[in-house]
Amino acid sequence: MIRSNLGAAHLRAAALSTAIVALAATSALAGTTPTVFIPAASSVGPVTGTPGTGLPGQIWLPPSTGNLAANLTYAASNTANATFLASSVDYPRAGQNSNVGDPLSSFLGNDAASVVGINPATTPSGPLLIRLTGMLAFSVTGTFTIGVGSDDGFDLRLGDTNVSRFDGDRPFTYTYASINITQPGLYPIDLFYWANNSTFSGLELVWDIDDNAAFDPITVPTANLYIPAPSAAGALALVGLVATRRRR
Ligand SMILES: [Ca+2]
Ligand SMILES: [Ca+2]
Ligand SMILES: [Ca+2]
Numbered sequence: 001m002i003r004s005n006l007g008a009a010h011l012r013a014a015a016l017s018t019a020i021v022a023l024a025a026t027s028a029l030a031g032t033t034p035t036v037f038i039p040a041a042s043s044v045g046p047v048t049g050t051p052g053t054g055l056p057g058q059i060w061l062p063p064s065t066g067n068l069a070a071n072l073t074y075a076a077s078n079t080a081n082a083t084f085l086a087s088s089v090d091y092p093r094a095g096q097n098s099n100v101g102d103p104l105s106s107f108l109g110n111d112a113a114s115v116v117g118i119n120p121a122t123t124p125s126g127p128l129l130i131r132l133t134g135m136l137a138f139s140v141t142g143t144f145t146i147g148v149g150s151d152d153g154f155d156l157r158l159g160d161t162n163v164s165r166f167d168g169d170r171p172f173t174y175t176y177a178s179i180n181i182t183q184p185g186l187y188p189i190d191l192f193y194w195a196n197n198s199t200f201s202g203l204e205l206v207w208d209i210d211d212n213a214a215f216d217p218i219t220v221p222t223a224n225l226y227i228p229a230p231s232a233a234g235a236l237a238l239v240g241l242v243a244t245r246r247r248r
Pocket of ligand 2: 126
């Protein structure tokens with residue numbers, strides 16, 4: 001009985017992988033990027049009635065930047081130099097990029113007022129690493145375009161799903177991905193970005209989530225960017241701490 005169930009599972013897996021190969025082949029023929037499916041299970045809750053205010057951000061000031069892996073390693077092994085709130089992922093506010101030698105305050109625009117840990121008026125706009133983590137609200141379902149414009153590289157995740165990345169340095173360019181959302185809700189977002197010390201820096205998070213067929217992405221609105229509520233894991237850790245204290 002168990003063996004036959006396993007056999008059936010293998011057959012289903014084989015059929016699924018055949019379907020995936022067929023899907024990939026179709027996409028390759030069409031010259032399009034395969035749609036990235038975001039599991040409903042990665043949603044951390046329903047969209048609330050209260051508009052979002054932004055994404056919590058961290059800033060590192062490494063001596064230089066490398067590729068994605070090197071930059072992630074630097075961020076993982078060094079305390080962030082500063083924190084801030086990204087009320088809108090559109091840096092600089094005007095135009096697609098700013099001079100790397102311009103102060104971070106001109107790169108961050110009005111979000112510079114939220115920086116804690118460094119003086120953005122005396123910090124250049126590169127080399128630096130920025131990580132934005134929080135929640136992105138999808139109030140509709142379907143297949144949408146989400147894009148990151150960057151000078152230089154980036155890595156974008158929703159939940160545990162890798163959506164898109166550009167692992168290198170480049171002039172400001174958009175990388176678009178097609179994503180599918182089957183359940184409205186708040187989804188964890190993790191946008192990692194770096195700016196090298198060369199020429200210009202810029203970052204934008206855009207999407208095309210409207211009903212019209214035209215490709216007309218806009219900056220993701222502030223109302224869709226949420227600071228995570230104190231987590232259940234944090235509350236459980238607190239309970240554990242209390243329990244530990246009681247045992248003493
Ligand atoms: Ca801009
Ligand atoms: Ca650059
Ligand atoms: Ca559209």
